[in-house]
Amino acid sequence: MIKRVEKDGPLDRAFAIVRFVADQRKAVSVAEIGRSLSLPLPTAHRLIGNLEERGLLQKALGTKRYVVGNQLVTLSASVIGAAFRTARRHAVLRAVAGEIGEQCEIGVVRDNVVAYVDSVRVSEPQGLQFNPGEAAPLHCTSTGKIYMSRLPERARVKLCRALHLTKYTETTIVEFHALMKVLEDTRQRGWAKTNEEYVKGVVGCAVPILSPQRELIACLGVSVPAARVSFIELDRFIRPLQKAAALLSETILQAEDDEAGAGGS
Secondary structure, three states: OOOOOOOOOHHHHHHHHHHHHHHOOOOEOHHHHHHHOOOOHHHHHHHHHHHHHOOOEEEOOOOOOEEEOHHHHHHHHHHHHHHHOOHHHHHHHHHHHHHHOOOEEEEEEEOOEEEEEEEEOOOOOOOOOOOOOOEEOOOOOHHHHHHHHOOOHHHHHHHHHHOOOOOOOOOOOOOHHHHHHHHHHHHHHOOEEEEOOOOOOEEEEEEEEEOOOOOEEEEEEEEEEOOOOOOHHHHHHHHHHHHHHHHHHHHOOOOOOOHHHOOOO
C-alpha cells in the first residue's frame, strides 16, 4: 500500500520514513520504503543514510534492511516518560496507588530492559522499590513479560533466545520453554505477574497501557512484599490497575492544558 508524504520538505520526508519503518513488523529495504512512500530511490537512499548516521534507523543484523535505531528507541522512551510525568497523569498514578495501598509504577521498554518513568509510594519503603530512571530485566518483571508477550511469535522466540536470562532468585524463570509458556499465558490473559523472580520476597503484577490503536505504550504495575500480599492475592489489584490504565490511555494524547489545576506532583 502506497502512503504519500503529506508535505514535501526534507524533514517531512524523513519523518515519514521513520514513521513507516516504525509501523512495520519486519525489517524493510530501501526500495520498499521508497516505493511505499512514493519517493525516488536516490532520495530514499540519501534520507535513510542521514537517518542511519544519526541512529534513528539501523540495519537489521546481517542484512541491508532497516529497522528503528537505538537512538530512536531511547528518544521514544524519553518522550513517553515525559508524557506520563505530567500533573494529570501523575494524579491518576497517585490515585490508584492510594486505592490499592501499594507503590505503583509506570514502566517502558528501552534497549531490551524495563525503564521506570514514574512511580508513587504510599508507605515506607519495604522490599523492591522501582524509582524513575531505574531499569530492570525483561524476563523477570511483569512489564517485561507484557512487552515480550505482545511481540509476534517469531520475534518473541528470537528475543528470548537472545536475552541473557540471569537467575536472580530460585524462582526466576530461565528455561526457554518455560518462559515461552508464561509469555503465551500472559498474551492470552492480557496482564502479567511475577513471583519473587527479580528480588526474593517481592511479588508484582502489571497491566498494559495502550494507545487508541491498541499498541503498547507502557505498563502500569505494582510491587509489594510477599509477606504482606501473596502471589495469589495480587489478582485483586488487576481491576483497579486496568481502570487506571484505561484512564491513562484516554488522556495520553490529550494536551495538558489544565496542568496548573491538576494538583501538581
